[in-house]
Amino acid sequence: MFLEIRDLHVKYGNVEALHGVNVTVNQGEIVTILGANGAGKSTTLMAVSGLVKPSQGGIWFEGEPLHKLPSHEVVKRGITQSPEGRRVFGTLTVQENMNLGAFTRKDQAGIRRNLDWIYSLFPRLAERREQLAGTLSGGEQQMLAIGRALMGDPRILLLDEPSLGLAPILVRSIFETVRKINQAGVTVVLVEQNARAALKLATRGYVLEVGNIVMEDTAASLLANPEVQNAYLGGAGA
Template identity: 70%
Template sequence: MLLTVKDLYVNYGNVEALHGINLEVEDGEIVTILGANGAGKSTTLMTISGLVPPVKGGIFLRDLEISRLQAHEVVSHGIAQVPEGRRVFSTLTVQENLDLGAFTISDKDLTKKTLRWIFTLFPRLEERKEQLAGTLSGGEQQMLAIARGLMANPKILLLDEPSLGLAPILVKSIFETIRQINESGVTVLLVEQNARAALKLAHRGYVMEVGRIVLEDRADKLLKNPEVRKAYLGG
């Protein structure tokens, strides 16, 4: 198993945000986490990536326990997060944003190879590499946020709401790119409000409610599940 989360508890101040989460992601999978706002999806990703410390429980990358590591150490072990809301460095160029994504990589040849691959995935970023990131469209900023995550050469990419605020045609394009990224060998853990698109893309899914996982199954089965359809797919 590539990623294992065992009995994970997380607090924000005195409030318990996650109540004993268990989930697994196999090498090569796309796994999605569904749930309403406030269910704990983003908290789960931020805890895996070392941005929020757990109160108890374990997070394992293969056999390595990573739940007590700093965020930059988690990245160096092969986990990169693309945060909700893109969060590109708006006063830096596209190229400078990408360079920052590779800060844990000492192999310059690998960085060049990764950059070439990213420009085949996102040709528009190559066209705009000298442009300030803050002047890009929302869709281009989302491409840049994903590309910056990929520059770390991750084993697993954590994506938090990649379709948020994008026009439907761009959503389709972003999801197709996520499929290509996965087919190239990057495992993906995806948090996404667009449940239908996420389940069509993913191999498996988990449903979260108020800090707990209440359902897990193959994505095709979740698409047909009456409760999931009613709650997340509009009937």
């Protein structure tokens, strides 16, 4: 199994946020995790990244227990995250943000190839490479957050709410780029409130409600499911 989340429990103090989550991700897939605010979607990604530790269960990547590693070692294994809210370094330039994404790497030629590829995916970033990240638009900052995560040369890219706060035309553009990233060989785990866009992009999906997986299926089946339509897609046939 490529990535396996097994019986994952995560607590914040005395409050349990995840109650035994099970998710599998095969190499080459786009897997989306859907759910309302507070369902535990971001917590799931942060556990994979090593930013929060399980109280029970764990996460395995190609058979290795990720939950025993510090977060920078998870990045070295080829798992990087574009966080919710973008969190770019506003007082640094676009290029400096990109350089930080490659902090675990030593292969300069590979870093250069990565950078050229990312700037081809996001030409706007190439135009603004000397601009301070804090002066970019929301859409440009989202591009930068994804580009910075790609600088780690990931085998798995974790995307947390990439469409948040963006105009619909930008959402389409970001999701089309995610498709290209996947076609280039990067496996994607996508946490997203825009369920329709996520399911149109994904191979498979999971629905998370209050820390529990309540549904899993192919993306096409979830898109056609009346319960999913009513809860996340604005009603039947919407």
